[in-house]
Amino acid sequence: MNALAFHLIAAWLAFAWHGTPEVRASNILAFLPTETHSHFNGFKPLLRELVKRGHNLTLVSPFSLGNDLLYTHIEVEKHYLEKKINHMDRSRLLNKLPVVVYVLWLGPKITKIALDRNAVKNFIRNDGSSFDLVLFENFFTESCVTIGHKYGAPVVQLLPFNTNPRVSQWHGNPYNPAYIPEFTSNFPTGMSFVQRLGNTALAFFSTCMYRLVSIPQHRAIMDSYFDYPGHEGRPDLTDMLRNVSLTVYMSNPVLGTVSPTVPNFIPMAGTHTTPAKQLPQDLKEIVDGAKNGVVFFSMGSVIQASKMPNETVSLLLSELGKIKQTVLWKWEDDSIPDLPKNVIVRKWFPQNDVLGHPNCRLFITHGGIHSMIETIYHGVPVLCLSVFGDQAQNCIQAKSKGFAEYIPFFELTSKAFGDNLRSLLDDSRYKVNAQKSSAILKDNPISLMDNVVFWIEYVIRHKGAHHLKTAANDIYWFQFLLLDVVAFVSLLSTVFVYISFKCFRCTFRKCLKRKNNKISSEKKVQ
Known part of the structure; x- marks a missing residue:
């Protein structure tokens, strides 16, 4: 059973057996300060749905949900950066470098630009609200997870793309490069040996260089911009990433690679689809x-x-x-x-x-x-x-x-x-x-939107739903990869082979010595 089927059936069973779970009006913060309009359009239907279901939403974003809903909008200044970039220019550096390389500095740059807006800085430093849940977009903007610590609330991260090694490593989410193409690899699902070799190298590079290059930059950003009362005692950035309660990612098995996911990874692609209306x-x-x-x-x-x-x-x-x-x-x-x-x-x-x-x-x-x-x-x-x-x-x-x-x-x-x-x-x-x-x-037991909203409200009801997290969060990377087990078995195998070799050599020498003694005795008799 794939991950989407599991989540949909679980949500459907909850509705079928218990009816709609009792959900109080919760205070939800949607922290989306980056000026990425296409990403916002993907999350907008979900945010509107949360408001329609009675939740008190505070949105920090350059973009609004429209004027027909009652919510709080902290409007972030627009610089219209997207329109200033010519993506069609072949000579642009971003069009020459592999995605897995340029995101190492693009992510921190996007984050800095977003957090440096006056509305965002003022909100982080001075807002005294209380929230039951914090949503933030993780578009290579990992330091934004810190906003959850400011309010002491469970955190849900919204990914504008499919799962990948960069995100999966903090949650023990399976990511096997043998059959799951890295989302920047341009490899098909059924990879050849050479493609699997390249895919493995990409996954390894993405994971390691992200820790070595991007995370230190995001720590510096966190220290510079997330200056709020109580920030002195906050955990390390990687610990806050591991503590994320739910990951809602933009993919669907009908288009993306079918792959296993941990229970707190929920696909959302398709939540924005609606039947066509009549044309003008x-x-x-x-x-x-x-x-x-x-x-x-x-x-x-x-x-x-x-x-x-x-x-x-x-x-x-x-x-x-x-x-x-x-x-x-x-x-x-x-x-x-x-x-x-x-x-x-x-x-x-x-x-x-x-x-x-x-x-x-x-x-x-x-x-x-x-x-x-x-x-x-x-x-x-x-x-x-x-x-x-x-x-x-x-x-x-x-x-x-x-x-x-x-x-x-x-x-x-x-x-x-x-x-x-x-x-x-x-x-x-x-x-x-x-x-x-x-x-x-x-073809789903409940709508894709109902499924995502169910799990978001589930996190609120269960104060972070930490029981959905796997034990992989609590072990070292070499334990997760079973390298300690492999090393132990290799050591035992080496010792066994060494002892066997010694025994064989000793036995062989004794047999050879006995044979030589026998030959010597026969010569003396002659």
């Missing part, structure tokens, strides 16, 4: 009137298609102009290139509603987890053009499920794009596999 009238007329269907093209909320190199834009438009379908392209700039007759560009489209329209034939996307889960939910095939981060891994997994094709953005060619585009539109197997994956995603 002008867009509805376009989509309804597309005789051969529509192709939707969007690179998400962070990557701006309008910043693509001119030659890439020309390449894409040339191939898109050859198909019969109407193309809806999310284009963020006022400067619009010469477009084929079948291509329509706008600065924004209601993505969920377009994907959910029965006339949507194909989704061209960067491969972000939220976009991938939405297209799976609506059963639409995908052409992935991954740019950075975990996008490539999401695309590889989607291709392995049979409903996607994958081209790394910086390896894009007219032939590769055109061939894959036509294949996805002409081969019905992609649509069939997309619908199969959609059926799997939707």
Whole structure:
């Protein structure tokens, strides 16, 4: 039984046998000060649901939950850093270095930028509220776990990606590189020997260098920014990470690698999916009137298609102009290139509603987890053009499920794009596999949102739910890897082999001596 099934069935049984558990209105802090809009959009439905269920939520973030809910918003100043970065620039250092390398300094940098905002500094130093639970996003921002110590509350960490060695090591969560690809490895689930060798090296590098490089930086950040009454007696950063009560991670077995997890690791990808609503009238007329269907093209909320190199834009438009379908392209700039007759560009489209329209034939996307889960939910095939981060891994997994094709953005060619585009539109197997994956995603004993909320409230009810933690939290790394057992067995084996060798040699010498004596005696008789 996989981890998702276990958590869903456990939650369902709780509802079935006892009804909805009694939950009082709890005071919850959501500490999300980083300016990562795409991540916030993934967590936003969960935060809204907690408010709808009567909890008193305090949100520390540059982004809001909307004006229709009653909650406290500590608004963090925006610097619009995401829009200033051109992810399409091949010469950028981040596009040249492996992800596992640049996150060693990117994580601390993101954390510093977020914590250095006046609203955040003032909140950490002066807020005197009391909370029953603290949520924080761990986007390589481990020092933010310290906010839980300030309030003496159980901590839930929200991961905007799948489980990985970096996080798993603090919780004894299984992470076997023999069959679980490191999320930055770009390896498929069924790895060859060479890939397993590389995956093992990546997992080892990620774990060790994280401890040696990132953790010292986060300790310094913690000491600089988390200056509140009582901070002098707080535990070490690694101890606070081990004390996290619940990890809610952005993945789902329908897309990510199926792997075992400890009971306090809960998947949440899919909680933001909703049935499609009716399109705005002008867009509805376009989509309804597309005789051969529509192709939707969007690179998400962070990557701006309008910043693509001119030659890439020309390449894409040339191939898109050859198909019969109407193309809806999310284009963020006022400067619009010469477009084929079948291509329509706008600065924004209601993505969920377009994907959910029965006339949507194909989704061209960067491969972000939220976009991938939405297209799976609506059963639409995908052409992935991954740019950075975990996008490539999401695309590889989607291709392995049979409903996607994958081209790394910086390896894009007219032939590769055109061939894959036509294949996805002409081969019905992609649509069939997309619908199969959609059926799997939707087939749960309770909704994915109810499952996540159940376990968050479970942590509140049981004051941190420390009984969910494994004994792996209390042993050294060499004990977790059984290196002490291996060393002991190796020592015993060595001693046994040594004693056996000595006995054999002694016996052999005695036999040889006896034989020599016998030969000598026979010679004397002669």
